[in-house]
Amino acid sequence: MYSSSNTKPCNLVLLVGLKGAGKTFTGSVLEKYLDIKFLRIEPIFLELLRQEPELAGVPLEQRGFQIVLEKLDKLAQSHSTLCIESTGTAHTFLELLAALRKGFCMFIIHVKVPLDTCVERVLTRDASAHIPVSDHRLQEINEQALLVDLPWDLEIDNSQLLDEAAIAESVKGLLQEQLKR
DSSP, X not given: OOOOOOOSOOEEEEEEOOTTSSHHHHHHHHHHHHOOEEOXXXXXXXXXXXXXXXXXXXXXXXXXXXXXXXXXXXXXXXXSEEEEEEOSOSTTHHHHHXXXXXXXXXXXXXXXXXXXXXXXXXHHSOGGGSOOOOHHHHHHHHHHHHTOOOOOSEEEEOTTOOOHHHHHXXXXXXXXXXXXX
């Protein structure tokens, strides 16, 4: 279903967590402190929906995630480490993971936050950069995201919006461990 054409050695940090967990914040911190190129996923889907408003469900996922893969393949030509974010709840998420693993050296980071904190954050954040969802859909997505269980390489408890330097250091340590192998 999905394919990556990347053949250049490249690390990919995948941030997974509830909507409102702080994945975008974490990705921005990694870009700022560690020279990791952070590719935000939601703007890609927002643009796709603007161009093709009839797309929905699995066809939207398939089209959007293939665009994401193409952008990652291109970015891998000039960056040694990339970062993306996901709730991990898409119908085709496991297929996306398989394609990412073929093209990149993957690190999966779980960004943890209590559900009520996430809901509060989503309700108070700038919604223009995020895919709009109803309160009911937000609850559905986050309940599904609570069930996502992957082989985490690192877990970050972002309940209190951690210090940027602490986030950067924990991910830097993870990446340096990989270099030793």
